[in-house]
Amino acid sequence: MKQEEKPPFTVEEPDLSGTYTAREYLTWQMDELVELIRGKIFKMSPSPTSNHQRILSELHSTFHHFLQMNKCEVFIAPLDVYLVKPGEDYQQTRNVVEPD
Secondary structure, three states: OOOOOOOOOOOOOOOOOOOOOHHHHOOOOOOOOEEEEOOEEEEOOOOOOHHHHHHHHHHHHHHHHHHOOOOOOOOOOOOOEEOOOOOOOOOOOOOEEOOO
8 A cells, every 4th residue: 555645844834832853854845944943943044145155155265274184174054963962863853953
């Protein structure tokens, strides 16, 4: 028997009383950007301005040059960051953000 497909999760009307984990976050198919903070869904701000992007580009270049000979890496958004407590599996965390 073929399992009925569920419609993509939307944040139009989130369950404000519910809490979610990264495991659930990874299954969502939606067009808008969201973050999980303490298990709650938060819509992200609209796309940044071109001036913001120029500043970010300069910062990335500076950090990249500075860290080139170190073990650290610099990434440009979008990139999910899982804030995991010691001993916690990343799929259990309730904090998934996308910083600049």
